[in-house]
Amino acid sequence: MIVNPLQRIRSIKVKFSIVIVAAVVVTLAVNEIGLALNFRAGFRAGVAAIIALGMVQLMARGMTSPLRSMERAATAMAQGDLSRRVSASSSDEVGRLAVAFNHMADELAAEDQHRRELIANVSHELRTPISALRATLENVVDGVVAPDPALLRTMLAQTERLQRLVTQLLDLSRLESGGTPIHKLPFPVVDLLDAVADEAALHSPDMAFDVQIEPLDLVVDGDPERLHQVVANLVENAVRFAPEATPIVLRARRTASHIVLEVEDQGPGIPPGSLARVFERFYRTDEARSADEGGSGLGLAIARWIVELHRGTIRAEQVDPHGCRIVVRLPG
Numbered sequence: 001m002i003v004n005p006l007q008r009i010r011s012i013k014v015k016f017s018i019v020i021v022a023a024v025v026v027t028l029a030v031n032e033i034g035l036a037l038n039f040r041a042g043f044r045a046g047v048a049a050i051i052a053l054g055m056v057q058l059m060a061r062g063m064t065s066p067l068r069s070m071e072r073a074a075t076a077m078a079q080g081d082l083s084r085r086v087s088a089s090s091s092d093e094v095g096r097l098a099v100a101f102n103h104m105a106d107e108l109a110a111e112d113q114h115r116r117e118l119i120a121n122v123s124h125e126l127r128t129p130i131s132a133l134r135a136t137l138e139n140v141v142d143g144v145v146a147p148d149p150a151l152l153r154t155m156l157a158q159t160e161r162l163q164r165l166v167t168q169l170l171d172l173s174r175l176e177s178g179g180t181p182i183h184k185l186p187f188p189v190v191d192l193l194d195a196v197a198d199e200a201a202l203h204s205p206d207m208a209f210d211v212q213i214e215p216l217d218l219v220v221d222g223d224p225e226r227l228h229q230v231v232a233n234l235v236e237n238a239v240r241f242a243p244e245a246t247p248i249v250l251r252a253r254r255t256a257s258h259i260v261l262e263v264e265d266q267g268p269g270i271p272p273g274s275l276a277r278v279f280e281r282f283y284r285t286d287e288a289r290s291a292d293e294g295g296s297g298l299g300l301a302i303a304r305w306i307v308e309l310h311r312g313t314i315r316a317e318q319v320d321p322h323g324c325r326i327v328v329r330l331p332g
């Protein structure tokens with residue numbers, strides 16, 4: 001294959017200029033030669049035009065073909081085929097456009113894959129409690145078991161789990177689509193941590209909740225309701241994993257540039273390999289999965305979205321000798 005002499009030029013304007021100048025030079029040269037050989041004007045013009053056109057064809061080869069292949073790929077992608085890519089060999093604007101096009105196609109394909117996985121996960125998570133409910137109801141209808149209060153309570157618990165899951169999914173999807181704007185205002189951290197601790201104590205009277213704020217009048221700039229949701233999610237996990245009668249610490253302090261909120265428990269903690277992954281949707285450690293304590297793996301994903309909407313960060317740490325600490329850093 002003949003290498004296109006213009007392939008390495010980075011500007012399409014320069015390429016066009018070179019092609020035009022070359023065509024003009026060839027036309028003139030052919031004209032001069034024709035004159036010297038005493039050819040007629042019409043013949044000279046015809047030959048010059050043919051040679052110039054041939055040269056332009058040769059030099060401009062590849063300048064527009066990426067555009068055509070992008071057009072075909074875009075049409076295919078609009079019809080749902082996200083595997084199309086275009087070959088980008090030149091280094092001019094069209095070549096760079098092709099590279100950007102491929103990049104966009106990669107992102108779209110990844111997003112599509114992500115969406116499929118999410119739907120698969122959601123369906124799976126919904127199917128489990130629904131199947132359990134259905135099996136129980138079938139037994140009741142067939143007269144195999146009597147609908148006594150204990151059975152009805154289990155079914156109620158399963159229904160509640162389903163409802164919680166659907167609520168969390170809706171929350172997460174609203175957060176991700178930007179449907180829940182953050183309404184920031186400065187408010188005392190003590191209000192936030194006390195409210196969460198009081199609520200948690202109501203549900204788990206056997207646990208001790210220890211609120212530590214330094215200094216006590218610490219103020220955070222954030223959305224009170226959303227931050228409540230974050231801390232409540234963290235405390236809910238701590239309560240579930242911590243052994244009975246061990247304290248759960250809700251801590252707040254300030255650093256030079258941040259307000260740091262921490263929730264700490266003395267449970268088994270999160271294995272080092274899972275510390276980053278627990279913030280992914282539906283991710284639960286093997287321990288949490290096998291214990292099947294009713295979690296869905298969405299709580300920390302929601303917490304991370306809210307914290308990131310506040311331009312903060314969230315991470316999980318191990319506590320010595322055992323336990324889990326979730327650290328939220330908010331600008332402030």
Ligand SMILES: Nc1ncnc2c1ncn2[C@@H]1O[C@H](COP(=O)(O)OP(=O)(O)O)[C@@H](O)[C@H]1O
Pocket residue numbers: 233237238241265267268269270278283284285286287288289294295296297298299300301323324
């Ligand atoms: N305090 C904790 N101690 C031990 N493991 C935890 C703790 N908090 C979270 N995890 C792990 O992170 C996973 C994800 O938590 P989360 O997103 O809140 O989902 P869920 O609580 O529904 O399981 C949990 O399933 C568990 O494996």
Ligand SMILES: [Mg+2]
Pocket residue numbers: 233236237295297298299300
């Ligand atoms: Mg949770």
